[in-house]
Amino acid sequence: MKTRIFQAVSALAFSAFLFPSASSLSAQDATQATITVANPGFEEGVKSWGIASPSSEISDNVFHEGHYSALIKCKGESKALLHISQALPMPPAGSKITCSVWVKTSKPELEYQIYCDITAQKEGGAPVWFAGPSSGILKNPDSEWKEVKLSFTFPAEQTDKDGSIKKMCGCYLRLATKDKYAGDIWFDDITVTVTPPSSK
Numbered sequence: 001m002k003t004r005i006f007q008a009v010s011a012l013a014f015s016a017f018l019f020p021s022a023s024s025l026s027a028q029d030a031t032q033a034t035i036t037v038a039n040p041g042f043e044e045g046v047k048s049w050g051i052a053s054p055s056s057e058i059s060d061n062v063f064h065e066g067h068y069s070a071l072i073k074c075k076g077e078s079k080a081l082l083h084i085s086q087a088l089p090m091p092p093a094g095s096k097i098t099c100s101v102w103v104k105t106s107k108p109e110l111e112y113q114i115y116c117d118i119t120a121q122k123e124g125g126a127p128v129w130f131a132g133p134s135s136g137i138l139k140n141p142d143s144e145w146k147e148v149k150l151s152f153t154f155p156a157e158q159t160d161k162d163g164s165i166k167k168m169c170g171c172y173l174r175l176a177t178k179d180k181y182a183g184d185i186w187f188d189d190i191t192v193t194v195t196p197p198s199s200k
Helices: 011-017
Strands: 003-005 024-027 033-036 056-059 069-075 081-088 096-105 113-121 128-130 146-153 157-159 165-178 182-195
Touching: 069 081, 069 165, 096 113, 096 165, 113 146, 113 157, 165 182
Parallel strands: none
Antiparallel strands: 003 056, 024 033, 033 182, 056 069, 069 182, 081 165, 096 146, 096 182, 113 128, 113 165, 157 165
16 A cells, blocks of 8 residues: 655644644635535645644555555554644634544444644743543544534633633644554544534
């Protein structure tokens, strides 16, 4: 199989590499906008995506549409989180965000999750990363392509562990699996829509 291997990045550099520059928001109509996810079908290889694992590749022989997909290869050697991610534009507080991702697995027992993570900061402070809403642990019983959707309301603020209130300053899409079982998981054709609070 011909693949283009992602550049591995140390977990110690997580906050620095994880979030490439955000994509743009494009208006669909007066009530909804589509976030233009950069390179949503991985037709441009790894461009605009960050990773936290050396086990990720661009596959050119398994894909939903187009000619490529993102592949995470699980070795079943640990419970480490393997994932790829991309920064999204900051939506207005109270907006409904819906993410759609097509997923295929090589084995029915393989587990995966889709996250929309957030960062928040106090005035003059550094951004703090928070694990955001998740699709929960999912499986594909027949191992075929399946559309997975995650919807949530983007908050105006976040409470840190020390009880301080921080304002939202970032939103990130993360496609992940745990290296729990050996096998392959493919992600492809990603879309994200935003419905402003006044339109819900």
